[in-house]
Amino acid sequence: MHIYKLSGRNVDVTDAMRDYVEEKLTRLDRYSESITDARVTLTVRDVRDSTRRNRVEVQLNVPHGIIRAEEHHADMYAAIDKASDVLERQLRKFKTRYMKARHEAAPTPAPGPAEADVNAGMDDVGEFKPEVVRQKRFDLRPMSAEDAVVQMEALGHDFYVFANMTSGLTGVVYRRKDGHYGLIEPSN
Secondary structure: OOOEEEEEEOOOOOHHHHHHHHHHHHHHHHOOOOOOEEEEEEEEOOOOOHHHOEEEEEEEEEOOEEEEEEEEEOOHHHHHHHHHHHHHHHHHHHHHHHHHHHHHHOOOOOOOHHHHHHHHOOOOOOOOOOOOOOOOOOOOOEEOHHHHHHHHHHHOOOEEEEEEOOOOOEEEEEEOOOOOEEEEOOOO
16 A cells, blocks of 8 residues: 555654654555555544543555544554454454355365465454344434434433424434534535
């Protein structure tokens, strides 16, 4: 992978940081040669908890999805390492699932001795088949995003779907890791 965008918030990205990020991203190529591009954001925040001071956000675009990691640490390089480890695990799972889906889609002959040796070294991440196990229907009441947050907290949920009375769009408020709230709405 040679296409990536590196940006910094409240931090000057040094050449050493740029080289370190590039080294970590290049190592991920062994899990997926099809990473089309990556976006990396390094952020230094003024927070009480020093272990959450440095944040690294990475988004990898692959042909059939997006792989994302966000990690925090007191040291920026350690945060980059943690994010790289998370991406590595996710890419391994993604590759295993993708290869399994391709394998199940095409009829294959019995593996010969050479093929058995190649598959022996592959990491077995475990089988995961996402399925919808519950459906819920409810009426969307028009309200402000602030009222939706109050409803979400009253119900003890991590998110709440509502009709935004200001924009007329369906919105979702959610609790962020930093304790604040986020709002998701469609762009059109």
